[in-house]
Amino acid sequence: MDQLIDEIRQAQRITVLTGAGVSTASGIPDFRSSNGIWTEDGSREYYMSSDYFRHDPQDFWTKYKDIFQLKLLGSYHPNEVHRFLSNLETLGKEVTVITQNVDGLHQRAGSSKVIEYHGSLTTSTCPACGSIYDADYINSSQVPICERETCQTVLKPDIVLFGDAITEHDRAEAIIDKADLVLVLGTSLLVMPFNFLPEYAWTRKIPTALINREATPKDRLFHYVIHNDLIDVIQHFEDQIIKNQPLK
Known part of the structure; x- marks a missing residue:
């Protein structure tokens, strides 16, 4: 030492x-050793994947927020x-x-x-227009959507999902x-x-x-x-x- x-x-x-x-x-918590969906064999790769986000973005966000406890993010120091x-x-x-x-x-x-x-839990990006939103906005609704009137696309988290490069x-x-x-x-x-x-x-x-x-x-x-x-x-x-x- x-x-x-x-x-x-x-x-x-x-x-x-x-x-x-x-x-x-x-x-x-170390999400890979925590309770719930994250530890089920195959489930985390399936639900936290870019493919599942594209397939069912609403359910993706429900599981994403549950797994990563986004509401608690600001309480950590x-x-x-x-x-x-x-x-x-x-x-x-x-x-x-x-x-x-x-x-x-x-x-x-x-x-x-x-x-x-x-990547980061603290922001998400609109896949259509590239607008970036912070954690407060992400937590303001169950499924965060780009607020631009011409867009209204479901946001994608700025973490690397399974299947992402x-x-x-x-x-x-x-x-x-x-x-x-x-x-x-x-x-x-x-x-x-x-x-x-x-x-x-x-x-x-x-x-x-x-x-x-x-x-x-x-x-x-x-x-x-x-x-x-x-x-x-x-x-x-x-x-x-x-x-x-x-x-x-």
Whole structure:
């Protein structure tokens, strides 16, 4: 852990990959292990797919709001991990967060460079005219519809649905190319193609570090591996890195 602290201190450009373990520390459930329709074999892929959205957008929105608990989105707040990554920027470091999470908490914590690899729950877009609507509008009706009189199309959530293409992978690799250090926080690295990113960093001979409660199938790709509670580790980093250095 002390060696990794030194790596973070020395690195100017840090790329951080974050997963569900960062959001669960804010009380947001890991949807893949929560109760209900999300855990039924095959159901989540079927109902949360672009095909089902096109087939029955009204029922899609009913299930989407239930699964992702959109009404509760505003009640969640950034935690120590989000704030630590934002605070690294106050030290003059260039920090880019590439997150699997769709809750927008990294931005709310103050991180200025965030790539939402799987999209965002906080907005939806009209497939016809491209108008973008925020969470308040999305929650104002059971099935959100574009308010333009000439449009009136059912909105599509700005998350990556099953069947949608991942559009941010090449951009994520380009960010990793410029990094002095790649930190991976709170992810089991089971979801493709996100889990290819640490391997890309390894092939580019960039120092890599993983902090996760449990071992992952990709542990071998990291120079530093810490299996521990993420909040406990980050609080230690905060004490050693942020509080012991002057702001720039």
